[in-house]
Amino acid sequence: xxxxxxxxxxxxxxLLPETLNLFSLPRRVVFETRIFCSTTTCSTNCQAxxxxxxxxxxxxSKGSREVLRSWGCSEGDISKMFVRRPSLRNAxxxxxxxxxxxxxxxxxxxxxxxxxxxxxxxxxxCRINRCFDERLQFLMTLFESNEVLVKAIVRNPSLLTYxxxxxxxxxxxxxxEMGLSKKDLTAMLLLRPTLIPRTSFDDEKxxxxxxxxxxxxxxxxxxxxxxxxxxxxxxxxxxVANLEKFGFTEGEVFGLLGRSPLVLTLSVDKVQRNMxxxxxxxxxxAEVILEHPNLLxxxxxxxxxPRFLLMEKMKEMGLELQIKGPDILRALRxxxxxxxxxxxxxxxxxxxxxxxxxxxxxxxIKRLAVTSKKNFHQGFPF
Numbered sequence: 001x002x003x004x005x006x007x008x009x010x011x012x013x014x015l016l017p018e019t020l021n022l023f024s025l026p027r028r029v030v031f032e033t034r035i036f037c038s039t040t041t042c043s044t045n046c047q048a049x050x051x052x053x054x055x056x057x058x059x060x061s062k063g064s065r066e067v068l069r070s071w072g073c074s075e076g077d078i079s080k081m082f083v084r085r086p087s088l089r090n091a092x093x094x095x096x097x098x099x100x101x102x103x104x105x106x107x108x109x110x111x112x113x114x115x116x117x118x119x120x121x122x123x124x125x126c127r128i129n130r131c132f133d134e135r136l137q138f139l140m141t142l143f144e145s146n147e148v149l150v151k152a153i154v155r156n157p158s159l160l161t162y163x164x165x166x167x168x169x170x171x172x173x174x175x176x177e178m179g180l181s182k183k184d185l186t187a188m189l190l191l192r193p194t195l196i197p198r199t200s201f202d203d204e205k206x207x208x209x210x211x212x213x214x215x216x217x218x219x220x221x222x223x224x225x226x227x228x229x230x231x232x233x234x235x236x237x238x239x240v241a242n243l244e245k246f247g248f249t250e251g252e253v254f255g256l257l258g259r260s261p262l263v264l265t266l267s268v269d270k271v272q273r274n275m276x277x278x279x280x281x282x283x284x285x286a287e288v289i290l291e292h293p294n295l296l297x298x299x300x301x302x303x304x305x306p307r308f309l310l311m312e313k314m315k316e317m318g319l320e321l322q323i324k325g326p327d328i329l330r331a332l333r334x335x336x337x338x339x340x341x342x343x344x345x346x347x348x349x350x351x352x353x354x355x356x357x358x359x360x361x362x363x364x365i366k367r368l369a370v371t372s373k374k375n376f377h378q379g380f381p382f
Contacts, residue, residue: 063093064090064091064096065089067093068096068100071100071104072109073114074110077110077111077113077114080114080117080118081113081114084117084118085117085121085122085125088117088125091124091125096124098129099124099128102129102132106136106146106149106150106153107147116153116154123157123160126161127161128160128161131165132160135160135164135168138164139152139159143186144182148186151190152189155190155193156189156193156194158193162196162197167197171195171199172185172196175188178201179216179221179225180221180225187222188222188223192226194230195226195229199226199230201228201229204233205229205233205236209224211254212224212258214258218258220258220259220260223261223262224257224258224261227262228264236264239264239268239271240253240254242268242271242272243256243271247286248290255290256293259293260293263293263296266296266297270296271296274295274300274304275289275296277304277305278295278304281305281308294333295332301363303332304332306359306362307331307332307339308332309358311328311331313355313358314343317354319351321343321347340356340359344356
């Protein structure tokens with residue numbers, strides 16, 4: 001049997017010219033050969049590493065899935081949470097189990113956990129166990145019921161993640177100083193989940209509250225205080241100025257806010273469109289709004305315009321039943337079913353059919369370019 005060296009020398013003479021030898025080859029050739037060999041080795045190693053990482057990730061995902069399943073989540077619940085928060089698949093199992101145990105102690109169910117993750121995807125990645133016992137005791141004292149506390153947490157999971165010492169306690173203390181009771185605070189925290197992070201007061205805001213003329217005992221006081229507390233000053237100024245454009249004095253505007261605080265949540269655009277229709281088309285006096293603020297809340301395209309056009313149609317047809325005077329405001333305030341029963345279905349069948357077709361047609365008229373209008377939210381997140 002020939003030695004390996006002898007075979008190599010024969011191959012050398014066949015494959016390479018006699019004038020060349022392995023060591024006289026250009027550096028580029030040797031370099032490319034080395035690169036080729038090392039690349040092959042690297043590729044093989046990378047594939048092995050990728051496979052290893054993939055197996056590890058799948059194992060971790062199975063671990064997270066098992067922890068959530070043992071806690072009471074269904075496959076559907078787990079899938080929804082993984083879609084909303086993919087990194088939950090790779091969560092630290094010990095920390096995940098610890099956090100789920102805390103939530104179990106509160107009485108939060110699997111379906112409620114799905115709502116929490118949908119609302120706050122990073123919830124289980126936060127350190128909810130920080131100051132947990134002290135935070136829980138404080139919140140239980142505030143809400144006075146575990147059932148109400150769970151409802152509040154589901155509405156705003158950040159109650160378990162806000163800075164307890166520098167955010168939650170000072171904000172609650174501030175509202176108590178302003179005259180809100182525990183019952184009022186509970187209702188407002190459920191109604192406005194962003195109450196704690198967005199609250200701020202200064203002299204100008206306090207002056208606005210004073211101008212409404214509401215006392216601490218008024219039912220509307222908690223609404224106006226919290227609404228002004230979470231609003232930006234420039235937003236309040238712009239909305240007050242918008243109402244003043246229609247002839248209201250500053251005193252009348254704040255009086256209106258005192259009687260109906262939710263007017264402050266309406267956009268400038270909505271108030272302008274409703275007021276323009278009420279004054280320009282319906283020919284009502286601006287003072288009507290002071291007594292009937294519901295006209296500002298009504299949907300212009302779905303309620304105000306079609307019902308007013310139906311009233312005009314009934315006049316043209318000379319029907320015996322007309323909507324006049326105080327009946328106009330009453331008709332605009334009615335629920336849809338009651339309105340149709342009172343002013344359409346009461347007519348003979350052929351007349352009722354004609355009125356109904358006209359009414360449906362009027363409701364189908366869309367505002368110009370409304371389909372291409374981009375949603376633009378400013379001020380309130382709700």
